[in-house]
Amino acid sequence: MRIGLIGAGPWAGMTQAPALAGHPDVMFSGVWGRRPEAAAALADAHGTAAFTGDEGIEALFAVSDAVAFAVPPDVQAPLAARAAAAGRHLLLDKPVATNVAAARAAARAAQDAQVASVVFCTLRFAADTAPWVAEQAAADGWFTAHAQWLGSLYSDDSDSPFAASPWRREKGGLWDVGPHALSALLPVLGDVTTLSAGRGPADTVHLVLRHTSGASSTVTLGLSAPGKAAGTSLVLLGERGRAELPEGWGDPVDSFRRAVDALLGAARTGQAHDCDIHFGVRLTEILAEAEELLAGTAP
Incomplete structure (x- = not known):
């Protein structure tokens, strides 16, 4: 092709x-x-x-x-x-x-x-994380999940080439790393039925989601964390106990x-x-709803 x-x-x-x-x-x-x-x-x-x-x-x-x-x-x-x-x-x-x-x-x-x-x-395509998401999606009985995606693009010691991106500066972690979290949560817990959103420091946001499976999840997103506070994690809790997203996304x-x-x-x-693209549209719809909710909160 x-x-x-x-x-x-x-x-x-x-x-x-x-x-x-x-x-x-x-x-x-x-x-x-x-x-x-x-x-x-x-x-x-x-x-x-x-x-x-x-x-x-x-x-x-x-x-x-x-x-x-x-x-x-x-x-x-x-x-x-x-x-x-x-x-x-x-x-x-x-x-x-x-x-x-x-x-x-x-x-x-x-x-x-x-x-x-x-x-x-x-x-959904990385060698270690894609099969993990598929394995958890095939299991039932998830009760809740906790996801955290914190980058340090704007910390004083950052040398990331993406820090100069105007759209990331304007839209923040909600839109840049939010799709990562949702892309793993939705296939496991189901579509989002309700959400609430609140602000943290700088561009950090906190989301609370309910899913079609009945499970809930919390998601923390941001690009402005101090370097030593940056990192990603996703933990699922349910009838099978605890499952954690593998570290590292590979090449x-x-x-x-x-x-x-x-x-x-x-x-x-x-x-x-x-x-x-239809899955991509759904991610946009969820994040846009969160953005609208956040617009009514203090910066």
């Missing part, structure tokens, strides 16, 4: 581009970037073509069967709708959008065009290759993947 990449920033350079270039069943058909020099550098590094500007997007679509995305979510969603309308399969980053209407529009375009879609929720390039495999399989069989 010919797969093009929209995006030429740090995440594209670290993950999507090397995964596409090294996948045995993919022809890496090109890189589109908003900055011509970044698109050219990334394309040159992987022996493919560079595209930029609005005409460049159409040119990338013309030489691709599918499009992968590594751009901010509210840039991604309308471009995904255009790609789907052009008949291109979609390999999306999380979150699909931070705007519910835009996410739903992209999903409608994918459904109308009958193209395959996969959202790269890392936990993101390998995980993205598994997401590519999932897209190839969905395109070949016509069977939707569990992490398709």
Whole structure:
């Protein structure tokens, strides 16, 4: 399958581009970037073509069967709708959008065009965490869960290339790491039926969720923790006792290759993947509801 990449920033350079270039069943058909020099550098590094500007997007679509995305979510969603309308399969980053209407529009375009879609929720494709989520989802009797995703992007000693991301600065941990937590909780405990939300220090937020299984969960999310306080955990408690998400998510390039495999399989069989664009829309809906609740609380 010919797969093009929209995006030429740090995440594209670290993950999507090397995964596409090294996948045995993919022809890496090109890189589109908003900055011509970044698109050219990334394309040159992987022996493919560079595209930029609005005409460049159409040119990338013309030489691709599918499009992968590594751009901010509210840039991604309308471009995904255009790609789907052009008949291109979609390999999306999380979150699909931070705007519910835009996410739903992209999903409608994918459904109308009958193209395959996969959202790269890392936990659902990483070698250690994906089978753990599947194992817990197959079990019954979960009573409650506690998840914590705290990053230190904005601590004084941070050297993360993602700290300069304007959309992360604006939207915070709710939107950046919230999809990770939900992508693991929903398949195990079921969809969210009710939620409440409160603010913590800086961009930290706390969510309390009820799920269709009857279980509850609490989720703490943020990007502004001190370095020594940063970390992730997810603990399930129920009739089987305690289950904890394995530490470490492995190599993101390998995980993205598994997401590519999932897209190839969905395109070949016509069977939707569990992490398709409709799942991505549901994540956006839940996070948007939390954001609306938080808007009524003191900063």
